[in-house]
Amino acid sequence: MPALALWTPEDGLLGALAPLALAIAAGTALVIDLDPFGPRYPGSASLADLVAEGPRRADLGPARRGVAVLRNGGVAPAGAAEVVSALIGGWEKVVLRLPPRPAPVAGVIPVVPVRLLIPGGLFPHDKAPAVYQATRAAMRLPGPGLRLPLPGQGTIAALLQGRRPVAGDRWVGAWRPVWEAPWAR
Numbered sequence: 484m485p486a487l488a489l490w491t492p493e494d495g496l497l498g499a500l501a502p503l504a505l506a507i508a509a510g511t512a513l514v515i516d517l518d519p520f521g522p523r524y525p526g527s528a529s530l531a532d533l534v535a536e537g538p539r540r541a542d543l544g545p546a547r548r549g550v551a552v553l554r555n556g557g558v559a560p561a562g563a564a565e566v567v568s569a570l571i572g573g574w575e576k577v578v579l580r581l582p583p584r585p586a587p588v589a590g591v592i593p594v595v596p597v598r599l600l601i602p603g604g605l606f607p608h609d610k611a612p613a614v615y616q617a618t619r620a621a622m623r624l625p626g627p628g629l630r631l632p633l634p635g636q637g638t639i640a641a642l643l644q645g646r647r648p649v650a651g652d653r654w655v656g657a658w659r660p661v662w663e664a665p666w667a668r
Contacts, residue, residue: 486571488579490587491597493606497616500642501597502580506550507647508658509576515567516555518582525645529556533566543573593666614661631657
């Protein structure tokens with residue numbers, strides 16, 4: 484799967500870190516934030532910059548192995564569609580970070596819901612396949628999908644500081660199967 488869109492409706496921190504972990508799990512990937520109000524990921528360019536100036540040839544593919552992150556910069560997803568399409572065409576793997584609201588509509592790129600496992604029914608699940616982030620509460624999965632272990636404090640700290648977690652990180656490794664799962668289109 485060359486591109487996956489992550490939608491994390493319940494938790495802002497998980498919504499900021501999940502795309503990074505999925506990209507790191509791929510080895511070489513580009514994260515594109517489609518949320519105009521998304522996190523201020525580090526970097527010199529933004530999606531808004533590429534929309535305004537047009538992508539350079541160097542933007543359309545990886546210069547070296549690793550993860551590149553393109554923060555949003557205030558552009559609406561519809562206004563960036565042409566640039567995003569060009570980026571997807573040039574990168575082997577692309578992670579699109581969707582805004583938490585509104586819920587995404589089905590499209591060409593599979594949407595992967597990332598849901599918190601929280602008891603009490605505060606956040607209803609629609610039984611669609613999802614990635615479920617474990618919490619300290621013991622719970623069964625409410626629907627089909629993959630369960631992620633709790634991330635370690637070092638993992639969270641590294642990602643928040645724009646660094647890769649230690650090699651072999653359990654939480655990042657748990658994201659690898661997401662690339663191969665049959666997400667609905």
